[in-house]
Amino acid sequence: MKKILLWVGTGLLAAACCRTEPVPGRWKNEAPGVWTTVVGRPEGYDLLSSTDTKPRREALNGKSAQDFPLDMSRIEMAVRDGKTFLTFPLTPDEQIYGLGLQFKSVGRRGQIMRLHMDHYGSQDNGRTHALVPFFVSSEGYGVLINSARYVDLWVGTGVRTDSPNPPVAQDRNTDPAWNPQPYSDNLEVLVPAEGVELVLFSGEDMLDVVSRFNLWCGGGFIPPKWGLGFWQRTPTRYTDSMVRAEVEAFVENGFPLDVVGLEPGWHSAAYPCTFEWDSTRFPDPAGFADEMQRRGVKLNLWCNPYIAPRAKLYDSLAPYAGTHTVWCGIVPDYTLREPREVFKRHIDREQLALGVGGYKVDEVDGFDCWLWPDVAEFPSGVTGEQMRSTYGNLVMAAVDEAYRARNLRTYGLVRAANAGAVRYPYVIYSDNYSHREFVTGVVNSGFNGVLWTPEVRASGSGEEWVRRMQTTCFSPLAQLNAWADGTKPWSFPEVYEACREVALLRMQFLPYLYSTFAQYYREGVPPFRAMNLVAGFDGRVKREKGTLDGTENPYEMATIREITDQYMMGNDLLVAPLFAGETERKVVFPQGDWYDFYTGERVGNGNEVVVRGTLGRIPLFVRDGAVIPMIPAVRTTAEWVAGQPLELRVYGKAAGSFDLYDDDGTTYDFEQGKYTIRRFTASPEGRYSVEELASGGGWSYGPEQWRKMGE
């Protein structure tokens, strides 16, 4: 601590400059592996209180007891200059994940972020659709910074003079080991508020930490069964008869379809919106909705929540609007009960009553250039910045309340989410259309308590089309978003069979997928997640020293290599999408034997393997001992609900089991125990058994058949 000693010698300067004494922080143990503390004077409005989030304490109490994971004194907290400053220690090999839905990288160490809700700007700098001030450390803990402000983070970049193990200065002239980014042993945070609540999580491993974070934030959720089928979004300005024809075409082509999404055009006016049916394109909304119901098709309605002056809602919401408009539509302050109730009553009467399944909530993220500026004011006193950070959550909350009042589940899309959204049945999407970034989005979603869909909508070739279709079919929401292009699954006839094959394969996975969501709700385990959350996976980031280029790389910045293009769907399935132009790709396997899903052949174990793919098959791998429940290739979830025989595929040599969950698929009765869980176990000797763990009702499966793969 050379510097401190020097300060002693400089009298007053010491006082002026010495580090604010670390506030030990009175950490309160809230639940197993969950602690909270308060720094300074937290604001009344934060990420969790904004939508009245209640921790899932019962589920948390089922988790193992944990010790506080860090030396408390090494977490420094201070309030000065009207802001809150936090410093967390980092160990040499420690990696940090989370901090929002980023699309290019997975590990955050070495990054500087300002968590600002916005359209993703193609840089992992914190500006994105789901900014979540939560990080999880490879050291086995995680922290939620419960602030609705734009939080700045320096993740292992700042080098402190008072560091216990500071890096040594080098001479760039002569030392080939000179490093443009010297080792940093801290994660520093600036919260632009005079106080904040911190929630610290500990667990068995990173996945357990993330699961406890999800439960603390009130999630996860189980979508309605129909939500897991295939979604087709029709082009803007489609009429009822055009939608009818679209549905027909899916039947004729034998392509799965459960949900039709209506884009701008169902409203009598859009950008801003009225939330009223357009009488020219949909003269008989109720009749149309009934017909869709009868055909087993759910409707999802696009909207942005900015209310048009011509809307019936306008006059009753205007008194509760902010000082700025979006596309000339007012922005209701849904932190207030009155406008929220007005909005809920309206959509319940005009759309929910007709059987509409949910909404696609657009443009709650940004862009900056049309959302309200941070200078905006709202009637509740919530600032423009806080409203920006939480508006997506507020709209999801309002819609969710409306559906819960009918004891119906919804499943929708949203452009912006923040901590606390994990309990809402929504999937994030955006205009970004890089296939590789889509996949990295799925990878990162699991660290952040959100879901992400790599929707497919356009393509330069049939090959690209089928590769994109394969990725969306192994995501939380399998959707073709044809709003602008009018593309159909069969628009590239040369690959249609491959598209149909993967869409039907998703349907066969419905039991597996639904049980995976049940685990999300019951245990907080993210259904789609990074390999880094799998025990035995080497997620270390490899840095290769950069080479000097006066124009391209003047600072010899290191090249960073990490795994951003494969992920887990549930506990047992490793998804490694192929991209246009590829006939093979590298897959990195965690420790333990891994098997080809289709053939049951052993492929790898803790190593990197080049796997070949065919046009028709997305590379899928299964862990040793896995039991994968599958049903026949149904075209709609209605056929699934009607009851299907069950095939239990058994992989590898280890003992394993699968807990198959089922319920009525549409209501919240499961929260009162109305569900069934059966555990299907396979022994190494090939003995198979079934055990009923819960029998509250709801079971869509006929006789089961076991199938040992690879034999």
Added chain:
Amino acid sequence: MKKILLWVGTGLLAAACCRTEPVPGRWKNEAPGVWTTVVGRPEGYDLLSSTDTKPRREALNGKSAQDFPLDMSRIEMAVRDGKTFLTFPLTPDEQIYGLGLQFKSVGRRGQIMRLHMDHYGSQDNGRTHALVPFFVSSEGYGVLINSARYVDLWVGTGVRTDSPNPPVAQDRNTDPAWNPQPYSDNLEVLVPAEGVELVLFSGEDMLDVVSRFNLWCGGGFIPPKWGLGFWQRTPTRYTDSMVRAEVEAFVENGFPLDVVGLEPGWHSAAYPCTFEWDSTRFPDPAGFADEMQRRGVKLNLWCNPYIAPRAKLYDSLAPYAGTHTVWCGIVPDYTLREPREVFKRHIDREQLALGVGGYKVDEVDGFDCWLWPDVAEFPSGVTGEQMRSTYGNLVMAAVDEAYRARNLRTYGLVRAANAGAVRYPYVIYSDNYSHREFVTGVVNSGFNGVLWTPEVRASGSGEEWVRRMQTTCFSPLAQLNAWADGTKPWSFPEVYEACREVALLRMQFLPYLYSTFAQYYREGVPPFRAMNLVAGFDGRVKREKGTLDGTENPYEMATIREITDQYMMGNDLLVAPLFAGETERKVVFPQGDWYDFYTGERVGNGNEVVVRGTLGRIPLFVRDGAVIPMIPAVRTTAEWVAGQPLELRVYGKAAGSFDLYDDDGTTYDFEQGKYTIRRFTASPEGRYSVEELASGGGWSYGPEQWRKMGE
């Protein structure tokens, strides 16, 4: 004001949400066309006080009287949520310029900026090397927001419900006129501090407004004559003998050379630096410096201001360093007198005493990833954010004080500047290497009280090389920066003659250029500036409605067209660089006749003209009535100082004159009136006359010869 009325109906909400009453602000008239006011409680540390900036009141008093340009009540100011909020009205055709050295666009209306000191990140979003919270409006006024914080601005993007003329909502479904960015009539500002000083400027036109801003900030300056010659930066780790050989090569090739820049390698250690000569590469610094002096070559020394632990300076500066290091070098707090004096004494003894001409101050801008984070603390109590915004200014100030103590002018390079830097003889540069963005940088520099050099260093072809060389020769600092590439002016032999021709042409312009800088100092007029600052130039931004593309342009954003690739050098010369691959280009001329510099032929008048260029010539145009003073093609400024005959080129038919300024070229004696100004006037009838306006001494010109061009 419909909304206000509604609020009245909603009781408390009104109080909670009504716009804070506009604070009229007690504007104080400080000088002709200059007013200041204070909002809230401004911070003790601001952009002008940080380096003790004194307005050039004498020069300002020479300006015309002006009325306050705006309806005061329409400027809204409020302090809430610990921040300062400002709203300025915008008229429909109003354009806004300035707000930092941006490289892609000129007009700021429609942009959202966060003025954050950093390496330019290839987006005009406020992150750049020279962030200057000053804007100038086409309505004839300008405003400086005198804050060292990161200022957020929404320049004509936010639409307010209380707007006097709000845009009308449209239906994107059916209205082809739907606009993704509805008309906004305001410029809103968020200063993250509980108060701020504002300085408002008015003038005859935008150029006069900018000039008064420059004078208020204590500028401009007159560089030493040697600074306007050609600069060659040698590669890193060059030794004294290698530099000697380099200088020889320039003589042999007959290429102009006045300054040699030494890159990392002259220090005994760099990144971080020692500010001590390296004894292996420069065993006899004094002898070496003397020899360079004798050869008429000035030395410029690269540095970054982060002090290496091994430096002699370290122990005396460490007590005044911030909490974070940069490349393991400490960051001295130069807002304090003690460390500033320690640093000045050191460089004066070690370098200035040897005749070193100045420094290249690198890496005071960013990147974020190695500069101190905003959480950093400094002994003076200045915050990390404030220090980040002003560190370039602080280092320039310290070096400038050291040179002024010797009554010697310096001319240097810096990577970061802010308001208040206009009085320091420095030019900004960066790693950016887009030739077109280089030119747009020159265009924008004039709005911001800074200078920018489009340095040349590498090239893909001889043609590109000569085009880049032409641009740098018509910039404030003509430099080849070979630090990484070792390129020489003759590295592309096939275009060497063209390179030499333009370098010598710059030397012929020295009298014009030097007088242009005199005008910068005496009247505040930026020597390099945008066409938009020329009376009679149509700088309107053209917006073309965008076309829908689901992936590329989902919001049908408009395409923006404006002039970003031509600029003025001084009052009379229009520079329109050609870029690799071009044999011709469009040039937009202001009202009035414009003539080809080389031939004197009339080319255009208030219109767009396609001009052809040759490889050897950069397109240059001269305004009607201009008198351009030129000297023969000298190789060094020493030859110029020794005395040269003067050629006065006369263009067009209008009456015109040129005020030729001269002084000793090296000291600050001109501030005590030791300079000469002669006005050379040409009448339409072809009568030529000379009038001595000042005769304080210093005149380098022999007999003058008039030359009517185009005849």
